[in-house]
Amino acid sequence: MRIAYGVMGYGRGHAMRTLSVLPALCAEHEVTVFAGGDAYEVLAPRFATVRIPCIAYQYNQAGTHSIPKTVAHNFAPMRDLLFRGQGSALVEREFRSRGIELVISDSEAWTHRAAQRLKLPRLSFDHIGVIAYCKPHFPPDLWATGMRDAWGYRQLMGVPERILVSSFYKAEPAYPQVRIVGPMMRDEVLRARPREGDYLLAYFNKGDHQYLPQVDRALRLLDCKVIVYGTSLRGEDENLEFRAPSVAGFVADLAGCRAVLSTAGNQLIGEAIELGKPLLALPEQAFEQRLNAHLIERLGIGQRAELMRLTPSDVDRFLGSYDWYRSNLSGVARERYPGDGRAQAVQILLEDIEALRPRRRAACRSRRAQAVAVALPQGSRRSTTQPSPSRR
Structure with a gap:
């Protein structure tokens, strides 16, 4: 199966988590990585990787996040993401040219959005899902911020068909398609x-x-x-x-x-x-x-x-x-502590890929059948579920 794997490029943690499962996925499927920022630098030397835009925090001289600098730096990529700019067009073009059939995303918005527009099945695999797709478990002083960030993340990424969360602590899923595993341990x-x-x-x-x-x-x-x-x-x-x-x-x-x-x-x-x-x-x-x-x-x-x-x-x-x-x-x-979750995560990802594969194939067969029906002259159309009269 041809799979696009989107990786958030801010910091190296997303890339490290991806590195732990990619070899197993590549052994079974044709995987193309889509990443920017730090993740691109880590993954591009090892895997087929397409560079895409990246959203990132910016800092002031005191070492804290600078809201004005972050807004200014991310204005262009956010406009691209929300209004289908050049970066979004690149991702969709690469999906079509590579025949992408399914998308896995580690907190990466461009691949999520492209998959939604192209009606491709999606798998979410990250840690931030513990905030967005699990029941709230925030301390009182962080409750309002947590609820805000969870809502914002769901607005940006949506709610995919399958959700896998890697976390060093246990949480309770809020959606039936959510499963939780321990952190990914590299070899x-x-x-x-x-x-x-x-x-x-x-x-x-x-x-x-x-x-x-x-x-x-x-x-x-x-x-x-x-x-x-x-x-x-x-x-x-x-x-x-x-x-x-x-x-x-x-x-x-x-x-x-x-x-x-x-x-x-x-x-x-x-x-x-x-x-x-x-x-x-x-x-x-x-x-x-x-x-x-x-x-x-x-x-x-x-x-x-x-x-x-x-x-x-x-x-x-x-x-x-x-x-x-x-x-x-x-x-x-x-x-x-849930322990090393890599083996379980790989198994779940492979199972979910297989579970979503028939849906995609059925949709393709339906579209092909519709295209054939449209192409046939009016008098020659017949049901695809009945044998022709000459074979009765």
Whole structure:
């Protein structure tokens, strides 16, 4: 079956989740990836990938999301998406030329919209579905924001025929076609052998905006080594070591660290839990990350702090509860943790693809039958369900 796989390009988490299931899907089907931004850079060297527009947050000098800059930056792509501009036309043209029969989307709006217009069956596979397609489970201070974001996401993406949600915590589906699995573990993570090292691992998904002076100061005042990913800095400086992006290198450092300081993306949280690493979550302003940080504390596997106001005391308080977090990671939190969801996700995706395939073929047969009926002269048309008179 010819499948389009749309991947949201902001950050690397969407691409990492996609990488975990694409090889299995490609072994069974002809898959073309549609991605922009960071996801394109990750996926294009490995898979047939079409570059498409991408919506992304923009930052101010304080390292926070800038509403004016974000609106200005995304005005053109949103106009393209909503009013079928050049990017939308490109996606539809590629769908037609490649004979796309089904679309899988990881929070990617252009492929969702093109599938709706071309009446192609859709599969949604992401983490944000835990907000949009599951029953609300938001704390009081985030309730209004969560309900708003859930509504907005459904307006942008719709409600697909099948919905698969990957999450490090369990939630209750709000639609009958929703199924939930654990986070996607890459081969590198499953092969890793966790050990308790003497250093901390720090990761910032947009480090050049988020690695602020107060963050640098808090890390330098620690009496242990810190390996930092996500910035443009390189090399060792006092107790800090700044490293370049590397899938294998990052997983090795994650497996060997004592604990993780990071923005609160679902993918890294799942990998840290899998390897038994407590987390100090520094969420971005986005609702999903704020909810993830709340649930880290609720599970007792880490602490949340404000990225913009991080102090050495925050890190010291986190490390002071290290043993308790570690015990929860192997105890009650482990019982609530859904575990590696990759094998289950692949099985569900393949089953859903097969379930949607007959519907598409039946529609094609119906259209072909209608085209033949229109093409036949009026007197020669006959029922396609009855044998011709000469064969009775």
